[in-house]
Amino acid sequence: MSDHDHHDSNDSKNPLASLVGTFFLILFPLALIVMLGIVGAAFIQGGGYKGPPPAPVKAVAAAAPAAKATTTAPAANATTPAAGTPAAGGDEIFAVDNGEPSADQMALGKTSFMTCAACHGMDGKGMQVGPQKMAPSFEGSELLLGNVEAPLAAVLKGIHKDPASGYVGQMMAMGAGMDDNQIAAVLTYARNSFGNKASAISPEQSAAARAKYAPIVAPMGLPRADLEKIAKGE
Numbered sequence: 001m002s003d004h005d006h007h008d009s010n011d012s013k014n015p016l017a018s019l020v021g022t023f024f025l026i027l028f029p030l031a032l033i034v035m036l037g038i039v040g041a042a043f044i045q046g047g048g049y050k051g052p053p054p055a056p057v058k059a060v061a062a063a064a065p066a067a068k069a070t071t072t073a074p075a076a077n078a079t080t081p082a083a084g085t086p087a088a089g090g091d092e093i094f095a096v097d098n099g100e101p102s103a104d105q106m107a108l109g110k111t112s113f114m115t116c117a118a119c120h121g122m123d124g125k126g127m128q129v130g131p132q133k134m135a136p137s138f139e140g141s142e143l144l145l146g147n148v149e150a151p152l153a154a155v156l157k158g159i160h161k162d163p164a165s166g167y168v169g170q171m172m173a174m175g176a177g178m179d180d181n182q183i184a185a186v187l188t189y190a191r192n193s194f195g196n197k198a199s200a201i202s203p204e205q206s207a208a209a210r211a212k213y214a215p216i217v218a219p220m221g222l223p224r225a226d227l228e229k230i231a232k233g234e
Contacts, residue, residue, distance in 0.1 A: 099199035101188045109189025112182045116190070119169040124194035127169075134169035138194050143224070144187070145198045146231030151187050152201065152209035153230065158221030171221055180206035 101109075119127055119135035126133035138144055144151050155178070159171035174183070180203040191198035216222075 101192060101200035105185045105188055105200065106192065108182065109185035109187070110193075112178065112186040113189055115174070116186065119171075124190065126167075129168050132166055132168050135167055135171065138190050138196065140196070143227055143231045144190055145196060147233050148187075148199070148201050148205055149209055149212075150227045150231035151191075152183065152206055153213055153222060154227055155183050155187065156210055156213055157216065157218050159227065160218070160221040160223050162224060165224070173218075173221065175210060180204075180210065 117127075120138060121127040121134075124138035126135050126137045128134075143154065154171060156173060156175035158173035161167075161170045178186070184201045184203045184206045188200040190196070191201070
């Protein structure tokens with residue numbers, strides 16, 4: 001065979017070789033990609049992963065008709081006690097008989113004392129906070145057991161915090177949050193508990209102290225030294 005004939009034979013095979021080469025170079029990779037895509041989709045649908053859940057549909061309920069407003073007429077001749085005055089019937093319930101508290105007054109005082117216990121402790125000895133106390137002990141307290149006007153003024157106006165006292169807490173004014181029945185009862189309870197024994201304080205005495213100290217503006221409380229002088233009758 002001559003070189004010319006051999007050249008013609010190679011030319012006759014070139015189209016087939018080109019087709020096969022094109023298949024392997026282009027079509028086969030493309031077919032492989034499509035096949036992998038199909039297999040992957042089937043795996044995702046059949047496996048544990050389901051894709052993000054659809055957003056929940058918010059149910060829309062029909063608005064309920066508004067309830068008809070009703071107004072209750074005030075009772076005839078109804079009266080509201082002024083702030084700081086004894087509750088109705090207080091004089092009868094908490095009447096002081098020769099300085100002795102009634103069982104009802106002591107019961108109310110014990111209930112009201114829960115507010116004081118946060119600093120003074122349920123035992124009245126002062127809540128311990130590390131090496132210090134929140135407030136002083138009520139046991140044998142001259143301020144509490146002396147002239148009744150001193151503890152009344154302390155509750156009504158609070159006690160100014162003296163850094164040198166060593167107490168952590170601050171005696172806040174309680175006059176706005178307690179009526180005269182409650183103030184008289186809680187002080188009477190403290191004066192006759194924790195080993196103490198002293199005369200009861202009446203709601204009338206609390207009301208008198210409230211009126212006396214009303215003009216005094218003491219946002220930080222009254223100085224303890226002044227209250228101790230009052231307790232001693234000075």
